[in-house]
Amino acid sequence: xxxxxxxxxxxxxxxxxxxxxxxxxxxxxxxxxxxxxxxxxxxxxxxxxxxxxxxxxxxxxxxxxxxxxxxxxxxxxxxxxxxxxxxxxxxxxxxxxxxxxxxxxxxxxxxxxxxxxxxxxxxxxxxxxxxxxxxxxxxxxxxxxxxxxxxxxxxxxxxxxxxxxxxxxxxxxxxxxxxxxxxxxxxxxxxxxxxxxxxxxxxxxxxxxxxxxxxxxxxxxxxxxxxxxxxxxxxxxxxxxxxxxxxxxxxxxxxxxxxxxxxxxxxxxxxxxxxxxxxxxxxxxxxxxxxxxxxxxxxxxxxxxxxxxxxxxxxxxxxxxxxxxxxxxxxxxxxxxxxxxxxxxxxxxxxxxxxxxxxxxxxxxxxxxxxxxxxxxxxxxxxxxxxxxxxxxxxxxxxxxxxxxxxxxxxxxxxxxxxxxxxxxxxxxxxxxxxxxxxxxxxxxxxxxxxxxxxxxxxxxxxxxxxxx
Numbered sequence: 001x002x003x004x005x006x007x008x009x010x011x012x013x014x015x016x017x018x019x020x021x022x023x024x025x026x027x028x029x030x031x032x033x034x035x036x037x038x039x040x041x042x043x044x045x046x047x048x049x050x051x052x053x054x055x056x057x058x059x060x061x062x063x064x065x066x067x068x069x070x071x072x073x074x075x076x077x078x079x080x081x082x083x084x085x086x087x088x089x090x091x092x093x094x095x096x097x098x099x100x101x102x103x104x105x106x107x108x109x110x111x112x113x114x115x116x117x118x119x120x121x122x123x124x125x126x127x128x129x130x131x132x133x134x135x136x137x138x139x140x141x142x143x144x145x146x147x148x149x150x151x152x153x154x155x156x157x158x159x160x161x162x163x164x165x166x167x168x169x170x171x172x173x174x175x176x177x178x179x180x181x182x183x184x185x186x187x188x189x190x191x192x193x194x195x196x197x198x199x200x201x202x203x204x205x206x207x208x209x210x211x212x213x214x215x216x217x218x219x220x221x222x223x224x225x226x227x228x229x230x231x232x233x234x235x236x237x238x239x240x241x242x243x244x245x246x247x248x249x250x251x252x253x254x255x256x257x258x259x260x261x262x263x264x265x266x267x268x269x270x271x272x273x274x275x276x277x278x279x280x281x282x283x284x285x286x287x288x289x290x291x292x293x294x295x296x297x298x299x300x301x302x303x304x305x306x307x308x309x310x311x312x313x314x315x316x317x318x319x320x321x322x323x324x325x326x327x328x329x330x331x332x333x334x335x336x337x338x339x340x341x342x343x344x345x346x347x348x349x350x351x352x353x354x355x356x357x358x359x360x361x362x363x364x365x366x367x368x369x370x371x372x373x374x375x376x377x378x379x380x381x382x383x384x385x386x387x388x389x390x391x392x393x394x395x396x397x398x399x400x401x402x403x404x405x406x407x408x409x410x411x412x413x414x415x416x417x418x419x420x421x422x423x424x425x426x427x428x429x430x431x432x433x434x435x436x437x438x439x440x441x442x443x444x445x446x447x448x449x450x451x452x453x454x455x456x457x458x459x460x461x462x463x464x465x466x467x468x469x
Contacts, residue, residue, distance in 0.1 A: 165220025
């Protein structure tokens with residue numbers, strides 16, 4: 001009995017650990033992650049998500065879901081020695097693709113996926129079959145439909161497919177914004193007639209369900225003809241929304257994404273007109289070296305004074321913790337930034353950064369925790385970094401020995417890092433505001449032309465939004 005209870009607890013602990021790591025990575029890599037749409041239901045659910053950012057996609061999904069589904073992934077990932085233990089630990093189900101030269105059958109994959117659904121678990125699939133940098137999703141593979149129909153045909157009750165769109169403001173930027181859009185679940189009622197005489201799902205039903213899923217995911221994700229159009233229409237959406245936002249400086253990414261998709265439905269000639277107008281406006285912004293936000297709200301001396309006072313107070317109170325966090329996390333942060341320079345494709349940068357961060361940051365925190373209690377120049381240097389924990393564990397090396405002291409230092413590493421990140425971002429924003437305030441004063445004679453071009457962008461954007469959808 002004790003053994004069976006322990007077996008039941010292990011998956012729960014494993015899933016909690018992976019979910020906690022995913023949330024930490026998501027928080028570290030994105031300023032905000034917005035969620036829209038109905039929360040995915042419980043029970044036998046297949047999460048079918050767009051795949052625009054490699055390994056970052058499952059990390060963001062797990063962080064927003066708050067639990068770990070059974071992911072399906074291409075079997076070639078198991079060829080990477082470093083990835084194999086992680087994939088097995090997360091119970092990822094391998095998919096053998098002909099595109100990778102595989103001749104193996106996916107019988108085991110379908111059996112595992114259907115078995116997970118029968119047990120009431122959530123299965124997560126990226127039905128495009130690969131990650132990419134296209135401005136719209138690619139044609140879906142039929143795997144999701146086949147799994148759903150196979151499960152429903154085998155008697156699994158309540159099978160549902162939840163379409164999911166994951167949108168990123170800028171895949172190259174660090175600390176950007178992301179959006180997870182959950183669609184309305186597609187219900188697949190249990191019926192033995194869904195399967196043919198050979199026990200496989202009916203081909204026509206598979207194609208019909210795949211086509212419906214394609215349309216649903218396209219309605220939740222960026223869907224543009226070109227990258228240029230994607231950037232321009234998103235910028236036009238942001239500019240027009242900023243007019244509606246009043247004093248609110250932050251325009252939600254969900255609103256930008258939804259409005260940009262509506263603009264993409266306008267006639268091609270009008271879209272081209274808007275793209276050209278946005279390009280002219282952005283050219284003027286670049287020339288005067290300000291942002292659209294500055295054109296709308298400006299930068300007042302009173303606002304700058306308040307931000308300087310707040311930052312000064314925060315620095316005075318938290319500077320010892322922030323400095324400790326900066327030095328404790330500096331090497332991993334530099335390694336992550338350097339690793340992101342290696343891949344050329346934007347879609348690969350996020351994967352590399354997340355994997356390097358998942359390895360280097362915990363390794364550094366563990367190193368600090370266990371080297372903190374030693375003697376010699378190395379431990380002395382470590383204790384100079386972790387000096388703020390002296391108030392909890394004591395100043396002497398002997399005070400740092402033991403499991404409790406190790407845990408304190410281990411927890412202090414990420415906590416101090418968060419404090420350092422908040423202060424650094426606030427300081428960068430303040431410096432940028434001071435520069436823009438000075439620029440607006442210097443360029444105020446040229447701002448009338450900039451504002452006129454902006455009014456044209458807003459007018460044309462609203463005209464297209466009010467037209468036939």
